[in-house]
Amino acid sequence: MDRIPAQLDQESLDALRRAVGSRWVLTDPDQLRTYECDGLTGWRAVPLAVVLPSSTEEVVQVVRICHRAQIPFVARGSGTGLSGGALPVEDGIVIGLSRMRQVLRIDLDNERVVVQPGVPNLEVSRVVAPFGYLYAPDPSSQRVCSIGGNVAENSGGAHCLKYGFTSNHVVALTLVTTEGEVAHLGSAVPDSLGYDLLGVVVGSEGTLGIVTEVTLRVLPVPQRVQTLLAAFPSTDAAGEAVAEIIAAGVLPAAIEMMDRATIEAVEFAMHAGYPDCGAALLVELDGPQSECEALFGQVVEICRRCGASEVRVAEDEAERALLWKGRRGAFSAMGRVSPDYYVQDGVVPRSQLARVLAGIRELEGRHSLKVANVFHAGDGNLHPLILYDRRSPDGPERAKRLAEDILSLCLEAGGSLTGEHGVGRDKVCQMPKLFSPNDQMVMHLLRRAFDPGGTANPGKVLPTPRLCGEHPGIYRPHPLELSGAAQRL
Amino acid sequence: MTSLEADLEALLGRESVTPAAEGTGGTPPTPTARPRSAEALAEVLALANSRRLAVLVRGGGTKSGWGRAPGRCDLVIETTALNRLLEHEPGDLTCVAEAGLTLGELQRLVGGAPGHHQRLMLDPPQGGGATLGGVVATAASGPLRARYGTPRDLLLGARFALADGTLARTGGKVVKNVAGYDLGKLLTGSQGTLAVIVEVALRLHPVPPASRWVVAEGVGPPTAQVTLTALRRAPAVLSMAELLWPEGTLLARLDGAPSACEQQAEIVRALVPGGRVAGESEAEELARMIERRPWEGEGPVLGISVPLTRIGELMALAAVGGPVAQLSLRGTVGAGEARLWAGADPAQFAAQVADLGGYVSWHRGGGQDAPPLQPLDPVAARLAGSVKQALDPHSTLAPGRGPA
CATH class of the missing domain: 3.30.465.10 (Uridine Diphospho-n-acetylenolpyruvylglucosamine Reductase; domain 3)
Known part of the structure; x- marks a missing residue:
């Protein structure tokens, strides 16, 4: 569907100003640039305007104006998303919800x-x-x-x-x-x-x-929280411990893994005092004291059995915070050791962790780029950080290819494109790797049932020929579409 | 033999079609097709859709009476021949199964893997013979929802057929996944009106090594209310908390490591007036008490949800000699997920429950003409209509049925 407005018509602009008050409609190019991307800064687009409503009623009015004039809109919260889900569209407006914070x-x-x-x-x-x-x-x-x-x-x-x-x-x-x-x-x-x-x-x-x-x-709040950090010789050994913990029927509140590259970066950047090892597991249990204590001993034992050279148990809240400090700061620590990095977000079945991590190591060699792994091991949600330098001529391109290869590896293992960051704009053209044309068509049908005019966050989640090129496998008209009963956005 | 039956036989083979004359499928009798593959099922659907027939999907037939009764039915498609467990990787605590596999059979298959005693933590009424597809399509749950949630929380992905025969997938088989729309949640509880579920991927849990029951008798509304509120904040994880009313019996179960079970049972016992920790020999009988539902058989049944803090008032409404007589409640009151089912005359009841901040719907026996007990949000109803229209434009799937 072609969209008309390359700039906001005066009537709509006036209506938006009436709806939320002039000072909450931003059109100054410098102000608009603040909104040109979300947490994924590789994708940028400057919207026609940013509108900042303060109530449901104001959102209703703004959306009605968009509906009437067929102006695409992108809702935005704090802009921390990592898939370009809040990336503006150039022929549309951003509806920022940051004033609605009660x-x-x-x-x-x-x-x-x-x-x-x-x-x-x-x-x-x-x-x-x-x-x-x-x-x-x-x-x-x-x-x-x-x-x-x-x-x-x-x-x-x-x-x-x-x-x-x-x-x-x-x-x-x-x-x-x-x-x-x-x-x-x-x-x-x-x-x-x-x-x-x-x-x-x-x-x-x-x-x-x-x-x-x-x-x-x-x-x-759970009665008891217990946290440990275990040092393993390798990610394989740590992965084995994860599998054993899960298989033993223990459901920790969190199991996080960091590989050597991550631990080194964290130590360099923030001196969290992590042990020098091939991989570290951060395991947290919570619940009633009786349950925590019964299971915690089991987890410590599994870690030791799987080759942990050291198991540190947090004795109080301060020590717990220290154990988490490195994990929480891992992404920003990476910024200290590499000029640029890209966070991938893929999922694998838990039983495939070791195999996929080995595959990532192989890809590192093939692409001559370093990958640091820090991830939610308990549910198989990988966050490989691909380290690159955007000033090197093909740096970004190589990083992108490596990221895509890692994703393919996850999918081959029976996993998913994204565990928590979303599809957004970033992975929209990779949806066909996971979903058949029929799968996507059903999603299109659902989308159209909610958004017949195609104005809500266009270009996100579902691929279209316009976004991803015309190569085969992405688009095939569905019988309903051919019969006119449905239409593609 | 009708021409429909002949065409079905040509598609599926004679053994997979029961002609209307031998009529097990509905009133008036309709033919039943029992396809052996998802693809064959999709073909049958496409055939029915192109002839504008009304199709009812059936699994184990244990919940056929749930929801609004369908307006018409020309063909029943039974999923019971799609009954294979396709994948079970114990290390992942997940499985993929065809929709016609029964819950009982699944539990047997995943419970017996060497070294891994796993379970799908759903215990809906008449669960053993219910199929996985049916359990998902009716969003059926039981007491375990207090700890493990309902089908929407345990469904990881699904394969389904639209009315026109399009086969598609949603979600995946990993426990964490945000790729694309979560159509699995939309299908959950849609009662076969949006698509036919042919395959499900489900999250499993390990079977806890030990269990302890705490029982109290003579629990009245005020005590129940105070106790439930206290239990929610107690350092004990309840796998279930069930209230049998008007009997006044409160049953709570704790699962986990033996020592943890003991200690938590003691904590719970101390909070429940008149409570006692049941001996292991009683466990089976207690489980049977929960299974027993006074309204099995005929007659309307209501689904009721109220806020946790209004359970005492609901009990008072339902007390013998109370404002609404002859009402019998069973409910999952643990975990703040109060869901109480009642066998009663519905009409006078809905408004009173609405006053408690809850809602009432037809759980069973809402005939075609039965008015909705509570109005749906009008815009939500319009969206729901658009979704139905988009996925099943000719209203092939169970016209008139649906969750309400």
């Missing part, structure tokens, strides 16, 4: 908190912490990233091994549809009426509408 209701006896989408993830835990509760999903950008963004990407985090993802913790939400209507999906009580539309909106990367209010499930 915690609306707290009902701890029912374990519910209602927030606006701009509320930072960590803020939810912060407001309920004094009462002994927490919000479980903890993406590493949690200080900054917004709940709205978490809903869009179905964000995970280190502790989702035990607690699940955003979709397991969002029980209801308010969705402004692409036509500017307000839908209430889900329910604060268990289960709800009708189809589970909530379930598809979470993780839909802003393509099905704009979420303006979210009801979250919060949990009582």
Whole structure:
């Protein structure tokens, strides 16, 4: 579908200003540049305008204006996403939700908190912490990233091994549809009426509408948390320990792995005091004291049996923070040892970890680039950091190819394109590697049911010939499409 | 033999088609097709779709009465011949199975892998004979949801056939995956109205080495309310917490390492007035008490959800001699996921539950003409209609049925 406006027509611009107030409609090129990318800075586009509504009603008005004039829009939270999901479109506007950052209701006896989408993830835990509760999903950008963004990407985090993802913790939400209507999906009580539309909106990367209010499930803080760091001679040995822990029926809150390259970078950058070893595992158990203690001994024993030369147990909260410090700071530490890096986000079945890590080592050699691995080992979610130098003539290109090869390796092992960062713009053209034309067509049908005009975050999630070229395998018209019953966005 | 039956036989072979005359499939009798592969199932669907027939999908037939009754049915497609476990990698705690495999058979297959006693942590009513596809399509769960969630939390991916015969996949077989729309959640609970599920990938859990039950009798509404709230914050992980009402029996189960079970059972016992830790010899009988549902048989049944803090009030509504007589509740009240099912005359009940901040729906017995007990959000209803229209434009799949 061709879109008309190369610039915003005056009528729409005036209407937007009336809807949210002139000072909340940004059109100055310098201001617009602030919004040209999200956390994935390789993709950039300057939008026609940025609109900053402060309420569901204002979002409704803004979306209605877009609907009327067929202006594409991209919803944006804090802009920390790593797949270009909030990358603007040049012929559209950005709807920034950062002014909508109120915690609306707290009902701890029912374990519910209602927030606006701009509320930072960590803020939810912060407001309920004094009462002994927490919000479980903890993406590493949690200080900054917004709940709205978490809903869009179905964000995970280190502790989702035990607690699940955003979709397991969002029980209801308010969705402004692409036509500017307000839908209430889900329910604060268990289960709800009708189809589970909530379930598809979470993780839909802003393509099905704009979420303006979210009801979250919060949990009582576990009685006990126990954390250890185990040093292994190799990632193989550490991987074996992971497999044994899982097979033993232990479900830790988190199992994180760091390879030698990561440990060295972390030591260089922040002196976390990590042991000098081939791979380190950070294992955290939480729950009732009785359960933690019963299982913790088992985990220590498994680590030793799998060749751990050292097992450090955090004795208090300060020591626990120290053990986590290196893991949490691993990405930024990489910035100190390499001019540039690209974070890949792939998933493999847990039983394939060792095989895929070996494959990544082989790819490092073939592409003559270094890869540091730091990842959520418990659920097989790899985050290989591909280190490169953008000033070297083919640096970025080689890094990109290596990243794609790693992804292919994950898929060959039966895994997925993305475990928590989303498809966004970054992986849209790789969707056909995982999903057949039919699979994609069904997703298109769903998208069109929510967004008949194709204005919500176009160019994200689902590949089109325009985005990805016309090579075969990407696009094949579906019978419904040929019959005119459906249309591709 | 009708021409439809002849065409089905040509597609599937005689042994896979039961003619209407031998009628097991619905009223009036309709032919039943039992395809042996996903591809064959898709062909049957495409055939029905092109002739504008109404198709009802059936697994084990254990939940055929759930949801709104379908308006018409020309053909039943049974998934029971799609009954293979396709993958089970114990180290991954995942499996992939065809939709017609029964839950009982799956539990037997994944429970017995050498050195790995695993389980799909779903225990819906009449679970053993229910098929995986049916359990997912009805979002059926039982007491274990208190700890492990419902099918939407355990489904990793699915393969399905649209009404026009398009076979497609969603999700994957890994436990963490955000690639593309999560259509698995949309299909979960859609009661066979959007697509026919032919294959599911599921998350498994290890079977805990030990269990302990805590039982209390004579639990009334105020005690139940206070106790449940206290249990939520107690340092104990309940695998289930069930309330039998009006009997006044509270049953809680703790699973895990033996020492942890002992200690947590003691914590729970101390919080439950009149509570006692049951002996191991009682475990089977207690499990049977939960299984027993007074409304099995005929008559309407309601699905009710209320906030955790309103369970006492719901019990009071449902008390013998209370405002609504002859109501019997069974519910998963652990984990704050209060879901109580009631066998009752629905009409007077819905508004009272709405006042508690909860909702009531037809769990069973909502005939075609039964009015919805509570209105769906109108915009959500419109979106749901658009989704149905997009995936099944001729309303081939169970027209009139659906979760409500």
